[in-house]
Amino acid sequence: MDHDLIESVKKEAKVFFADSNGSHGWDHTERVLHLCQHIGKKENADLEVLELSAILHDICKPEEMKLKGKICHATKGALIAKEMLERHSLPKEKIEAVVHCIETHRNRTDKKPQTLEAKILFDSDKIDSLGAIGVGRLFMSANGYNAKLHNDKNTDLEKVKEYTEDDTAYREFHLYQRKHPEKMFTAEAKKLASERIKFMEEFFARMNKEIDGEL
16 A cells, blocks of 8 residues: 555545535544544455545535535545546556545445445445434534424424425434444444444434423
């Protein structure tokens, strides 16, 4: 692995997060990188492809959030990553592998990860949305577009539009995060996700009881 390349790409990637929302800031990228390294070693993955993919996977997420979903950060990020890695003279097959990882890491897309490295990035990105960190990130995201603390009981969560006041942390958990464990590809990711989702289920169950005055 070219460690100088990794560090150089890190410096370039950080620039994209200068004005980022806290839930998808550079710290999220670092946690995903650590998860990729952990799972990648267990799965005997190409760590250079995996680390570059993790570092670059969300470089266009701040723009997507600023534009309230009008662009796909995975699609645009893959294009920018390709140009960046070409400037670093990374071999073509490695660039294509990284691009595939970034294009397919998003949950809400028809593009599915096909390679081991893409599956590990997908898993790692989803794991970071679970557990205690996941709860914190959900509320940070909701606060970013002035969502309410919780939904009214009669709110149809399926019909709520994203980036509105009813797009709460609980809605995001109910529609997406709670389903993440069943979508994991690797055995280690399934193990980690299963443990983290239990915490979230307990947290939101208690929160709903507190809302109803039962606790």
